[in-house]
Amino acid sequence: MVLVDIFKAIWTYWPLLSGTIIVLYIYQDHKTQFQLHQIQTKTALDPDAPKSITYSPSRQCNFRCGFCFHPATNSTMPISEAQKGLRLLRAAGMQKLNIAGGEPFLHPRFLAQLLIYSKEHLHLDCVSILSNGSKIPEYFLERYGKYIDILAISCDSFIKETNEVIRCGDDGDKHVEQLFRVAGWCRRYGVRFKLNTVVNAYNWSEDMVAHITELELFRWEVFPCLSGEGENENETRVRDASKFLVSDEQWNTFCERHKHLECFVPQDHRNMAGSYLLLDEEMCFLDKGTGG
Numbered sequence: 001m002v003l004v005d006i007f008k009a010i011w012t013y014w015p016l017l018s019g020t021i022i023v024l025y026i027y028q029d030h031k032t033q034f035q036l037h038q039i040q041t042k043t044a045l046d047p048d049a050p051k052s053i054t055y056s057p058s059r060q061c062n063f064r065c066g067f068c069f070h071p072a073t074n075s076t077m078p079i080s081e082a083q084k085g086l087r088l089l090r091a092a093g094m095q096k097l098n099i100a101g102g103e104p105f106l107h108p109r110f111l112a113q114l115l116i117y118s119k120e121h122l123h124l125d126c127v128s129i130l131s132n133g134s135k136i137p138e139y140f141l142e143r144y145g146k147y148i149d150i151l152a153i154s155c156d157s158f159i160k161e162t163n164e165v166i167r168c169g170d171d172g173d174k175h176v177e178q179l180f181r182v183a184g185w186c187r188r189y190g191v192r193f194k195l196n197t198v199v200n201a202y203n204w205s206e207d208m209v210a211h212i213t214e215l216e217l218f219r220w221e222v223f224p225c226l227s228g229e230g231e232n233e234n235e236t237r238v239r240d241a242s243k244f245l246v247s248d249e250q251w252n253t254f255c256e257r258h259k260h261l262e263c264f265v266p267q268d269h270r271n272m273a274g275s276y277l278l279l280d281e282e283m284c285f286l287d288k289g290t291g292g
C-alpha cells in the first residue's frame with residue numbers, strides 16, 4: 001500500500017519534481033563553469049602560470065637518432081595518475097599540452113585516453129603530438145583526430161642515406177613515404193600538420209624546398225642540433241650528439257636557403273628558454289637550462 005501511495009505522489013507531483021531537478025542541474029553546471037572561470041581568470045593574470053607544457057609519457061622509441069635527448073626503455077605511468085597530474089596543471093593555468101616522447105604512438109591506448117581527457121575534461125585550447133610518424137595508423141587519426149589540434153612529425157632529411165645515418169640504421173625511404181601518407185590523413189581528418197627538423201652535421205647542406213612545398217605544412221620548425229649536459233654531450237652517454245653539432249655558419253646557410261618558405265620557422269634555442277615546461281614520464285619537471 002505504501003508503495004502505491006509513493007507512486008501516486010510521484011505521478012501527481014512529477015511536473016514539480018522534474019522542474020526542481022532541471023533547476024538543480026543548471027545550477028550545478030553554472031557552478032562548475034564559474035569555478036573553472038575563476039581558475040582561468042586567476043591564472044591568466046599570473047605571469048608564472050605554466051601555460052604550455054611538453055609532456056613525455058614514455059621515453060621508449062623505435063628509432064635511434066644519434067642526437068636523441070631521451071633514450072631509455074621505461075614505460076608509462078597508470079593513466080589515472082597522468083590524468084591527475086594534468087588536472088593539477090590545468091588548475092595552475094595550463095592551456096596547451098604537447099605530448100612527446102620517445103614515440104607516443106608506441107602506446108596508442110594511453111595516447112587516446114590522454115587526448116580525450118585533455119579535450120573533453122580539461123578543455124585545453126591546444127593539444128599537439130610530436131611523433132616520428134612511423135607508428136601512426138590511419139584509423140587513429142580517423143577516430144581521435146577531433147581531439148588533436150596539431151600533429152608534428154620529426155623529419156631531418158628527405159634523402160635515404162642521410163636518414164639512415166641520422167637514425168642509425170632505420171630505413172630512410174620508408175620514413176619519407178610514411179610522412180607523405182600521414183600528411184594526407186591529416187588533411188582528410190582535419191588535423192593541422194607540422195614538421196620539425198633538427199639541422200645537424202649531416203643535413204645542413206640539403207635543399208628541402210621541393211618536399212616541404214609538396215607537404216603543404218602549416219608550420220615547419222627548424223632547430224639547430226644541441227647537446228645537453230648529462231644527456232647526450234659525449235661518447236660516455238647512451239647517445240653522443242657531439243658529432244652532429246652544426247656551426248653558426250652551417251645553421252645560417254640552411255636558414256638562408258629555406259627562409260622564403262612561408263611555413264619556415266627557425267627556432268634558435270637561446271630564444272626558447274622559459275617559453276615552455278618539460279615534464280618527464282614520472283611527471284617531474286626537467287631542467288632544460290638554456291638550450292634543451
Ligand code: SF4
Pocket residue numbers: 061062063064065067068069070071101102103131132154
Ligand atoms: S625519433 Fe625522437 S625520441 Fe625517437 S630516437 Fe629520434 S629523437 Fe629520440
